[in-house]
Amino acid sequence: MVLERTANEVIIRLPANINWEDLELMIRFIKYRENVSKSKAKQEDIDKLAREVNKQWWEENKDRFLKQP
DSSP states (O other), X not given: OEEEEOSSOEEXXXXXXXXXXHHHHHHHHHHHHHHXXXXXXXXXXXXXXXXXXXXXXXXXXXXXXXXXX
């Protein structure tokens, strides 16, 4: 692996035989960190939103998990 920093970017060179699934996970994480760094949301706001989303998801999907045989 080679890391190179220029005035405008960071260049990462990886061997061609790298596991693509692992690489995709790393790229998603980097994109996530980049997006989060621009956010002005407070952790409590994020937690509240997560609870609301999870509650809504459960209401929409609970029948799939609670089906009686």
